[in-house]
């Protein structure tokens with residue numbers, strides 16, 4: 001972090017006018033403050049993430065209320081996956097469920113603090129409904145987190161501010177101060193369970209041809225394996241085949257048939273949000289033979305700036321047309337705007353782009369990521 005305070009970062013008006021896009025943020029964490037926060041925010045569009053059961057409807061409402069500013073993203077974050085049971089029938093008991101998805105084995109005292117789990121299948125039905133009613137909605141925030149531990153209180157992590165509190169939240173997800181560490185239990189969600197929840201959601205995103213905003217902490221190898229596996233039987237189509245496939249889709253749509261039968265069964269546009277993996281792995285992800293999807297890498301000041309020199313190397317390693325910027329911030333307003341200005345400036349500097357040139361590239365990338373290649377401006 002440099003010595004300038006976050007609030008001091010600004011961009012000239014003509015740069016904002018080109019259009020600046022936040023590829024990943026959480027303003028529904030402070031939903032009541034969203035209308036006021038959006039009023040003076042210069043960011044053109046916000047890709048607004050859902051994370052758990054009780055914020056999916058907030059993302060839906062925000063997209064209805066601000067259709068020009070909010071691009072909704074529905075999904076279930078790895079931090080909350082223990083609250084879902086994946087079996088088709090409810091588990092025998094609450095403790096049986098939690099003992100099967102948490103490790104080390106939780107104590108009875110801790111289990112008492114946790115709510116009854118709910119059905120993953122029911123969540124998937126809601127996700128489908130949300131995709132049906134928002135044709136451009138993404139899947140997110142989903143992923144794998146191997147470092148996250150449940151809070152001792154058994155409560156869900158939230159960055160919601162009390163109504164009376166006008167203070168800005170001081171940190172974003174993933175960032176964990178010493179005080180928080182003391183509040184954490186030793187319990188983590190098993191990788192198998194996180195994977196099951198992720199794969200169920202990816203299948204829906206594939207069916208509806210939606211982009212994915214992906215969270216990965218201490219899981220870069222695992223995530224890569226998951227995606228590599230998803231595409232293992234897939235033949236990368238040639239240009240000619242791609243054109244034929246496109247024509248076929250149009251025909252199916254014209255006849256009122258089911259267009260999804262012509263789409264691949266996995267998502268074709270994926271963003272590794274606040275990417276914190278090594279630079280070498282970027283080469284692996286963008287190798288079409290290994291993962292034939294279009295992979296994007298997004299960066300935020302809150303998560304990535306602390307990586308110093310490594311951050312520069314990583315940004316350099318990302319192809320120009322796969323780079324995105326984000327705030328990952330839970331409150332719309334002044335600080336969100338400053339964070340956006342900051343990451344745009346830093347990324348342009350590292351890439352050696354003039355601001356206006358860089359902002360145009362980032363704009364095109366965001367449009368391609370969200371709407372697909374043909375919709376790029």
Ligand SMILES: [Zn+2]
Pocket residue numbers: 024025026049141173328
């Ligand atoms: Zn996030």
